[in-house]
Each structure stands twice: as structure tokens, then as C-alpha cells.
Amino acid sequence: MNRSKATGRRGRPRAINASLARTPPRVAMLVETSTSFGRQLIEGVAQFVRENGPWSIYVEQRSIYDPPPTWLARWDGDGLIAKAAYEEVANTIRSLPMPIVDLNEQVLGLGRPLVFNDNRAIGAMAADALLQRGYRQFGFAGYADIYWSDQRLLGFAAAVEQDGGVVHRFHSRSRPQMRYQHESWDEEIATVGQWLAQLPKPVGVLAANDFRAVEVLDACRRQNIAVPEQVAVIGVDDESVAQAMAYPPLSTVVPNATRMGYLAAGMLDQMMAGRPLDEQAVYVPPLQVINRQSTDLIAIDDPFVAKALRFIRESACLGITTEDVLAHTDVSRSTLQRRFRDVLHRTIHDEIIRIRMQRVTELLSSSELSLAGIAERSGLKHPEYLSAVFKRQTGMTITAFRQSLGMR
Incomplete structure (x- = not known):
């Protein structure tokens, strides 16, 4: 046996590499498991x-508004990832000495690095x-004095x-943030209706x-308001429980919760390695809108434009051209282009590119x-053309966009 592979000089065991001998850091997660969003953060x-x-x-x-666990104040771990959804949890977190990354979207100013949704981008999407x-x-059905709803x-x-x-705005009456969904269901539905x-x-x-969107759908039924013919409804979160209850099936904006959890873990890893981060807030943009039956109509009086838009949304990423759209709608180029400009303020080609860019952004993000x-x-055929169109449409390179999401 060649002992030099197992021992050092004079038969003494070699020192084990310090990185291999390191004890894994002990990290606690104070994130709700009761929502799809929370579980995706954990993932x-x-x-x-x-x-x-x-x-x-x-x-x-945990659920979102569970009290802080009794062990937390005296816990001697190496790091914590938490959502301080209300003041009691926030106060406990403020007192802890270990590295902490916060994921909450309600209680601000904890003096800890924060990763959260770009809620304004969610609204804009x-x-x-x-x-x-x-x-x-347009209407917005929100919650009064709830930060993420306001954003x-x-x-x-x-x-x-x-x-x-x-925009016509509706908010529930102000209430303590721990009880923002605790109104009587019938009372709330009647008010929304x-x-x-x-x-x-x-x-x-x-x-x-x-969950607010499910209330809107229920209120529409009670008021005999047709969805989506009279009211189109979009929610946020793609929450599995709400989606199971929604009728008709609910369109939704999908946050990039998995990316948020990944970035939070990366920040905590740096801090536990002794590389402190300045107090900062990282805003993570949403992934996409999933269109389901609750928005499955186009609110356009012009039947030719409506027909063309539906075709473009279904086929833009298959490589269609303006000529294909004209053939599908069976109307002259000059007439359809004029109607597009009158209704949408853009050309047929612009709309095809816009839909393709939505697909590109989704794929880059996920x-x-x-x-x-x-x-x-995405129907753009060549990477060089994709890069040029993306820069022209967004004002940034694909590399810069991916870096903004914490991707390589």
C-alpha cells in the first residue's frame, strides 16, 4: 500500500482540508408553508x-400571521431567512444578532437586507x-393600508x-394588517358587488x-355580471387554493418567488461567510401573466382588429408575418393597418414583436x-436578431437583464 496517499511524513495523518471539515451552518426559515408563494420561496x-x-x-x-416561535429569541444559529409580516415578528428579528435576510413586503425599515416582489412591476404587467x-x-380591488397592495x-x-x-379603485375598510382578510365573507362580497x-x-x-380576485368573481355572479364579457379579472400569485376555488378559471400575474428565495439564500451565504452586505432592497420582477377564462375576451369593438389580435397572441411565436395576419382576417393591408393604429396606436408588426418579447422575457426569467x-x-429565428430586438425594445442587453435577476 502506498502510505503517502493516506498519511503525511513519518506516518502522521495529514490535516484535512478546512473547507471539508467545516460544520454546515445552521439556518432557520421563518416563511409560511401555507401559501404557494411561501412554498416557492422555500424551494x-x-x-x-x-x-x-x-x-x-x-x-x-407556518401560516403568514403565526406568532414568532418561542425558541427564536434565544436561538443561537448562524443565519435566518424570514418574512416579518407584522410588528411582533419584526421586533423579534430586530433584536437578533445573527445574519438575517428579510422577505417581508409589509413591515419596512428593519435594517436588514430585503428581497421582495417588484410590486409596481406586477401592477404594470x-x-x-x-x-x-x-x-x-379599469378597476383595482385592493386592501387599505397594505403596502404591497398599495404598490x-x-x-x-x-x-x-x-x-x-x-382606474376605479376599491379598498376594504382599514383594518389591522393581521386581519386584512377577516371580514365577514357575505358582507365583503356585497360591498365588492x-x-x-x-x-x-x-x-x-x-x-x-x-384571494381578492375570487371575491370579485363571486361578487360578479351575485350581481349577474358576466365574466369576462362585462368584467375581466386578473389576480396575483397563481395561488393553488384560490385557483381551485375560482370560477371561471382565473388569470393571474405570477411572481418569481423561486428566484426571490434563491437570491435571499445567496445573500445570507455571503453574510455568514463574513462578507457583510449594506442594507439593501432587491426588487424581483414578476414572471408572466397566465391568461385563463376570466380574461379570455378582447374588449375591442372592431371585429377585424379583435380577430387579428387573437390570432397574433396564439401564433406570434410560431414565426408568423403580417401577411399571415392579413390572410387570417381576410381584409386589405391598408384597412387593417389603419384600424390597428386607430385602436391600438401601433402596427400589426409591432404587435407581433410585442408578443414575442413577452415570451422572450418569460424564458429569460425562468x-x-x-x-x-x-x-x-419565440419566433425570432436567430440569436443575433433576438439580441438586437431585445435591446431596441427594452433599452438593455440580454446579459444585463439576466444579471438584474441574479442569473449568470
Whole structure:
């Protein structure tokens, strides 16, 4: 046996590499397991740990507004990832000495690095989805004095008003943030229904989250308001429980919760390695709008434009051209182009590119596909053309966009 492989000089055991002997850091996660969003945050952390760990992680079953666990104040761990959804949890976190990354979207100013949704971008994405369906009247159903709801409204209203639309706003009565969904269901539905009944129709409504959207759908049924013919509804979160209850099936804006969890874990890893981060807030943009039956109509009076838009949305990423759209609608180029400009203020080609760019952004945000793979799936054919169009449409390179999401 060649002992030099097992021992050092004079037969003494060699020192084990310090990085291999390191005890895995002990990390606790104070994130709700009761929502799809919370579970996806945890999945993002788990992905980082699989790639860079190991960590010794403690996770317990929680809902959003559970009190802080009794062990937390005296816990002597190495790091914490938490959502401080209300002051009691926030106060406990403020007192802890270990590295902490916060994921909450309600209690600000904890002095800890923060990763959270770009809620204004969520509102703007929903507005864009409704604007592209031709809506000019809009509603927002939110929660009073809830930070993330207010931010979604601001993004929604800014995008709508920039395009000349009008936003009609509804908020529940102010209430303690721990009880923002604790109103009587019948009382709440009746109030929402009264608001919906007086809105001009057709109207596109963004609900602050999917549970609020389910209330809007129920209120529409009680008021005999047709969805989506009179009221189109979009929620936020793609929450599995709300989606199971929604009728008709609910369109929704999908946050990039997995990416948020991954970035939070990466920040905590740096801090535990002795590389402190300045207090900072990382805003993570949403992934996409999933269009389901609750928005499955185009609010455009012009039948030729409506037919062309539906065809473009279904086929843009298959490589169609303006000629294909003209053939599908059976109308002259000059007539359809004029109607597009009158209704949408853009050309047929502009609309095809816009839909393709939505697909490109989705794939860049949620996949590790090569540029060639993304170009093929978005109907842009060549990576060079994809890069040029993306820079022209967004003002940034694909590399810069991916870096903004914490991707390589």
C-alpha cells in the first residue's frame, strides 16, 4: 500500500482540508408553508443549498400571521431567512444578532437586507395585459393600508393612465394588517358587488391577490355580471387554493418567488461567510401573466382588429408575418393597418414583436435556455436578431437583464 496517499511524513495523518471539515451552518426559515408563494420561496432557498451547501436548515409549518416561535429569541444559529409580516415578528428579528435576510413586503425599515416582489412591476404587467385586450376602463380591488397592495395599485394606475385609461379603485375598510382578510365573507362580497355594479362596462379589474380576485368573481355572479364579457379579472400569485376555488378559471400575474428565495439564500451565504452586505432592497420582477377564462375576451369593438389580435397572441411565436395576419382576417393591408393604429396606436408588426418579447422575457426569467433556444421558441429565428430586438425594445442587453435577476 502506498502510505503517502493516506498519511503525511513519518506516518502522521495529514490535516484535512478546512473547507471539508467545516460544520454546515445552521439556518432557520421563518416563511409560511401555507401559501404557494411561501412554498416557492422555500424551494428557491433549497435550490441554492443544493448547488452551494450543505446547510442544516430548520423549517416548521407556518401560516403568514403565526406568532414568532418561542425558541427564536434565544436561538443561537448562524443565519435566518424570514418574512416579518407584522410588528411582533419584526421586533423579534430586530433584536437578533445573527445574519438575517428579510422577505417581508409589509413591515419596512428593519435594517436588514430585503428581497421582495417588484410590486409596481406586477401592477404594470397586469395593466399591460388588459390594455392589450383593448380595455379603457379599469378597476383595482385592493386592501387599505397594505403596502404591497398599495404598490400594485401604483404600478397598475401609472401604466393605465399613461395609456389614457381610467382606474376605479376599491379598498376594504382599514383594518389591522393581521386581519386584512377577516371580514365577514357575505358582507365583503356585497360591498365588492356594489362597487362592480356601478363600474362602466366593459372593465378590466386587477385584484391585489388571487384571494381578492375570487371575491370579485363571486361578487360578479351575485350581481349577474358576466365574466369576462362585462368584467375581466386578473389576480396575483397563481395561488393553488384560490385557483381551485375560482370560477371561471382565473388569470393571474405570477411572481418569481423561486428566484426571490434563491437570491435571499445567496445573500445570507455571503453574510455568514463574513462578507457583510449594506442594507439593501432587491426588487424581483414578476414572471408572466397566465391568461385563463376570466380574461379570455378582447374588449375591442372592431371585429377585424379583435380577430387579428387573437390570432397574433396564439401564433406570434410560431414565426408568423403580417401577411399571415392579413390572410387570417381576410381584409386589405391598408384597412387593417389603419384600424390597428386607430385602436391600438401601433402596427400589426409591432404587435407581433410585442408578443414575442413577452415570451422572450418569460424564458429569460425562468429558464437556463441558450439564446438559440429562446430565439427558436419565440419566433425570432436567430440569436443575433433576438439580441438586437431585445435591446431596441427594452433599452438593455440580454446579459444585463439576466444579471438584474441574479442569473449568470
